[in-house]
Amino acid sequence: MADPTFAIILAGGRGSRMGGIDKPTLRVGGRRLLDVALEAVSGATRVVVVGPPRDLDPTILQTREEPAGSGPAVAVAAGLAALDAFRSSTGCPHATDGEVAVLAADVPSLTAAALADLSRARRGAAAPAAFALDSTGQMQYLVGVWDMATLRESLAGASGPAMRALIPTDSIGVVLPDEVVADVDTDADLDRARRRAAAPVRLTPPQAAAVLSAELAGLPVVRRRIADALGAGLATGLVAAQPFPSFDASAMDGYAVAGGGPWLVSGDAVAAGSHARSALRTGFAARIATGAMLPTGADRVIRDEEITLDDETHCLTSTFDRDDTRRRGSEWNRGDELIAARTRVDDAVVSVARSAGVAEVDVRGPLRVVVHSTGDEIADDAARAGTIVDTASDAVGNLVRRNGAHVAHGEHLGDRREAFVAALGAPDADVVVLIGATGRGVADHLRDALDDVGARILVDGIDMRPGGSLVVAAVSGGPVIVGLGGNPLAAVAGIALLIPVITDTLLAVQPRPGVLGGVEDLDALARPDGWRMAPVTPTGHGLWRAPHSMPTAHLNALVSARGFALIPPRAHGADLVELYL
Ligand SMILES: Nc1nc2c(c(=O)[nH]1)N[C@H]1C(S)=C(S)[C@@H](COP(=O)(O)OP(=O)(O)OC[C@H]3O[C@@H](n4cnc5c(N)ncnc54)[C@H](O)[C@@H]3O)O[C@H]1N2
């Protein structure tokens, strides 16, 4: 391990070249600059943050230089004093000084690995301190690791408030990549860092699914009436509240009989849903309907087909020795677990719950999804030159609905960043879907808005056509955000791929195994270097067929299709591929 033992993070100074904003709270790639610094020193025994009081983990020390803004050297001194005070409070104040990282909270891509490199180089050279050098040879005094005793001496002899005044002459510089050590001093630096953080790493569809199932948290558990739970995920197993059947019931239209035959038929017929008016006495039979409760005293039921009835004497005989009674508890008993936790609540689950007398269940979901459209070119009537109508939202919304979610039609957000930010805050949605604006064009505000709300981007592009230009992000305590490529076929293909894994993960249900199928002419459909989502229809002979042309600007290729086939690169012949139906 080459982690510094201690760390001092300077997180004060107003960004004077950035209009006086609180730089450490700026977000790049969804993380606050201060959090980037804290993560880079997460291996340290103790960390002190020097700056205004902030809401931080209580194990992190906080202090402030006096007076505030009196320069980095003063701030470092305050940090060191706080670490020393901590050490004397631990009962081992004489432990050797060790190593301390001294950082500013304005380096958006700083990593623990970079600090470990500095630490290793310093120890290797037995130097008092090591600092990052950028490609121009500029030394970054606030990306450094120090021998703590040296830092103390330097501070004691400091001649001014600038860091430069502290740097020992025999310090070393370690060249680190510019993209790791570049700091943010101006708005242009911030834009550059944000663009870099947003640079797409295109995942394959299976990788994207793995990221989403690992990173998304399940929804909170709520108790719902069974009628309202359709589409949710069972959080606990479904336990029978009553046996099934809950009473001894006839399984056939026939006769309930008491004792051995022959039997005299009494006039007391039992209809389903009624009670026998009197007990059946030995030697008697009563007509009974399927589903009716057995009269007390009855031993069994004999179906109509197996009896002989003398119309004159009302005497009933039978050679049938089986019993057509469905006995109380013969299917299950009260307390039996009928359905495991993590099962999707479908119509069968609702039905079983009702059979078992279960009125309420603990579930996650059902998922609430809102679908917005974006882009100023979308208008209600496309009479104006340069405008088109929305031809994607309904198709996307209905596909999500078919996956069991409750879908609301959102707004048209146009190309206004504020509207995007407002849409991402949705308190009543678990998933916010936006169609369009996933690109990096002039009018594409999705990424800025994601930065504004502090969203963490989980998937930024998938190596798939159409629909690969998509973004999935999570806001802590807020909804999952899905930005779909604006071309309608891209939007539908993207949501078809994502909605199963997002749904299964948020509902915390057992992932469903994929449905596999064979596709005609697979060699021609497969791309050499990437995945394809092809709309498919059944051929009627156990295979699926995709159209040869799949323009993305309209949904013509999807007419009469049952869903999509996800075709891996270079799939061929009789390979089975996954179907998204
Ligand atoms: N320089 C590049 N440009 C584009 C690329 C690329 O890789 N480099 N990819 C293209 C592909 S593929 C897609 S898909 C789109 C994705 O971009 P956006 O998500 O930003 O989508 P928009 O630009 O907003 O819209 C694209 C297209 O779709 C139309 N659209 C949008 N919403 C709707 C709707 N609700 N109903 C009907 N049509 C809609 C919009 O008018 C555009 O024509 O980017 C390509 N460009």
Ligand code: MOO
């Ligand atoms: O990648 Mo776009 O999302 O193909 O149509």
